[in-house]
Amino acid sequence: xxxxxxxxxxxxxxxxxxxxxxxxxxxxxxxxxxxxxxxxxxxxxxxxxxxxxxxxxxxxxxxxxxxxxxxxxxxxxxxxxxxxxxxxxxxxxxxxxxxxxxxxxxxxxxxxxxxxxxxxxxxxxxxxxxxxxxxxxxxxxxxxxxxxxxxxxxxxxxxxxxxxxxxxxxxxxxxxxxxxxxxxxxxxxxxxxxxxxxxxxxxxxxxxxxxxxxxxxxxxxxxxxxxxxxxxxxxxxxxxxxxxxxxxxxxxxxxxxxxxxxxxxxxxxxxxxxxxxxxxxxxxxxxxxxxxxxxxxxxxxxxxxxxxxxxxxxxxxxxxxxxxxxxxxxxxxxxxxxxxxxxxxxxxxxxxxxxxxxxxxxxxxxxxxxxxxxxxxxxxxxxxxxxxxxxxxxxxxxxxxxxxxxxxxxxxxxxxxxxxxxxxxxxxxxxxxxxxxxxxxxxxx
Numbered sequence: 267x268x269x270x271x272x273x274x275x276x277x278x279x280x281x282x283x284x285x286x287x288x289x290x291x292x293x294x295x296x297x298x299x300x301x302x303x304x305x306x307x308x309x310x311x312x313x314x315x316x317x318x319x320x321x322x323x324x325x326x327x328x329x330x331x332x333x334x335x336x337x338x339x340x341x342x343x344x345x346x347x348x349x350x351x352x353x354x355x356x357x358x359x360x361x362x363x364x365x366x367x368x369x370x371x372x373x374x375x376x377x378x379x380x381x382x383x384x385x386x387x388x389x390x391x392x393x394x395x396x397x398x399x400x401x402x403x404x405x406x407x408x409x410x411x412x413x414x415x416x417x418x419x420x421x422x423x424x425x426x427x428x429x430x431x432x433x434x435x436x437x438x439x440x441x442x443x444x445x446x447x448x449x450x451x452x453x454x455x456x457x458x459x460x461x462x463x464x465x466x467x468x469x470x471x472x473x474x475x476x477x478x479x480x481x482x483x484x485x486x487x488x489x490x491x492x493x494x495x496x497x498x499x500x501x502x503x504x505x506x507x508x509x510x511x512x513x514x515x516x517x518x519x520x521x522x523x524x525x526x527x528x529x530x531x532x533x534x535x536x537x538x539x540x541x542x543x544x545x546x547x548x549x550x551x552x553x554x555x556x557x558x559x560x561x562x563x564x565x566x567x568x569x570x571x572x573x574x575x576x577x578x579x580x581x582x583x584x585x586x587x588x589x590x591x592x593x594x595x596x597x598x599x600x601x602x603x604x605x606x607x608x609x610x611x612x613x614x615x616x617x618x619x620x621x622x623x624x625x626x627x628x629x630x631x632x633x634x635x636x637x638x639x640x641x642x643x644x645x646x647x648x649x650x651x652x653x654x655x656x657x658x659x660x661x662x663x664x665x666x667x668x669x670x671x672x673x674x675x676x677x678x679x680x681x682x683x684x685x686x687x688x689x690x691x692x693x694x695x696x697x698x699x700x701x702x703x704x705x706x707x708x709x710x711x
Contacts, residue, residue: 273298274356274440278349279305279338280371281395282364282507283330284467285436287429289393294362295437297390302356302440303334306349307342307449310370316624318596321453322462326506328451329466333434339442342449346377353387355445364507365391367400367539368631369546395504396536397426397511400543410544412646417540418533429513459594462627463502470503474514478522485524489531492587492599493669498528501628502597504535511535535633541646542632549635550616552644574704575610576621578675581696581703583687584661585609587674594674596627601664607641608655661687675700 275298277290283305285291294301305327312320331338341348353361361382366375379389394400403420404410411417442448463469477498481488488496503509511532518525542548574580578589588602598606603622610618619638623629639645641655661684665671668686672679677700678686689696696702 274300274302274358276302276304276349276353276356276358276361278345278361278363279303279330280363280366280507281505282393282510283326284470284508284510285330285333285432285434286467287510287513288364288432288436289430290362290364290391291432291436292430293390293392294360295432297360297362298358299438300356300440301437302352302358302442302445303330303338304349304352305330305338305340306345307340308345308374309342314620314623315629317454317456318460318462318625318627319629321456321460322465322502322596322627323506324451324453325462325465326508329469329508331451333467334439335434337439337442338448339446340448340451341446345374346381349378350381350385350387352445353382354385356440358387360388360390362390362392365394365399367394367396367543369542369549372546393430395507395510396539397515397532398424398536400536400540403540410540411537412541414534414537414646417537418530421533421536422529426512426515429510429516457593461595463499465508467508470500470508473499473503474509474517478517482522482524482528486527489527490601490664492602493665493667497599499597501630505628505630535630538632538636541636548639548645549631552639556644571704572610572617574701575618579701579704580609581690581701582609582657582661583668583671583675583678583689584665585657587671590674592622592625596625598622598626599670601660602670603637604641605655605657605660607638609657658687 275294277294282288282290291301315323327338327340331340339352341352349361352358361378363375366372375389375391382389398421401410403417403424405416405420411420463473477500481496481498484494484496485498488494490496500509500514504511514532515529518529520526575585576589578586578593580586580589584602585606588598588606591602592598607618607622616638619635622634622638623631626634636645640647661668661671665687666684668678668681668684671686672681677697678689680697681689681692685692689700690702
């Protein structure tokens with residue numbers, strides 16, 4: 267489409283806080299000459315988020331604003347009310363977005379689209395936070411996939427577009443000061459000791475390049491080892507869109523060792539988004555509805571167990587290390603996430619999922635909820651519900667020398683070797699300050 271000279275548009279940033287490989291920005295440039303960059307602080311999305319995710323978002327917005335030389339308008343309120351008003355102020359002919367594929371986002375965007383249409387303004391969605399937008403990959407009979415492996419094959423066969431060549435100079439940016447006053451990008455108080463990754467597109471790119479050049483070669487094995495720096499640490503950047511998965515896939519040559527394993531991990535993210543697209547109720551309910559009547563422990567003992575679990579004081583070192591890493595960094599190693607989630611299997615799974623969503627910087631609704639259901643056996647996985655990860659053997663296998671546990675559980679730093687995974691078997695018992703296991707694993711299983 268030919269750019270219409272003199273016309274204005276809005277680009278509404280959400281989970282796409284970058285300027286490179288930004289399809290919505292390319293679409294904006296095709297239709298208008300001047301553009302107002304907007305981010306809306308929507309309390310319905312912020313309310314479930316804890317300090318770590320809010321702080322990382324605020325810092326990511328600062329990084330995007332710096333890329334735009336200050337030309338990012340940040341407002342607070344209901345997007346259904348805010349966007350039409352801002353579009354009217356700049357005489358916009360359109361509002362451009364990357365598609366939101368979550369249940370709330372789809373409903374919200376429909377409401378914004380309807381409100382904008384009342385004044386003849388079009389809401390245009392171009393691209394999404396995924397290499398392949400959810401809903402597009404289907405079985406031959408048109409039905410959605412329920413199992414990952416056939417989805418993965420079809421996803422690869424479908425393919426994805428090359429990265430979009432966009433940057434800060436793609437359009438002329440409207441000075442937000444001429445439109446409205448931005449809200450201050452003030453961080454909430456940070457918990458003591460919280461450390462977060464550097465925000466922004468440049469940091470995401472540097473993190474990817476370091477991982478690709480240094481750790482990808484051993485990714486197939488090291489991705490399951492929390493004691494090694496084998497994870498990409500890109501999940502927070504992917505969640506907020508500081509980097510697009512398509513950018514990573516384009517840079518992932520097939521002859522690179524570890525490329526296939528990493529591509530599969532990206533595809534798992536897309537599979538869960540696809541499941542949520544087709545089954546939006548799984549954000550709050552079991553994928554396998556037979557588990558709706560499954561009984562969970564309740565009462566004071568269960569409450570005390572959940573509190574110990576959330577604080578990382580279960581007496582199972584690999585579980586406690588993971589939960590303490592979550593509180594300290596807003597992130598947890600993927601293998602440990604599965605072990606930690608499995609350890610809560612006798613207490614309502616949704617509480618654990620909410621705890622993760624509150625504290626994770628990369629708190630992605632589709633990945634979080636459906637991974638929790640996978641572990642609990644009530645999701646897309648066909649394994650029975652009584653599959654429970656043994657925290658002792660998991661620790662011994664994936665943290666064989668105990669380096670990961672000692673890093674996050676200071677009470678155990680004097681315990682050497684794999685004995686750290688069973689401190690209650692030491693001749694003197696667990697070191698001072700570290701609890702005995704709150705449950706006996708075999709009995710609970």
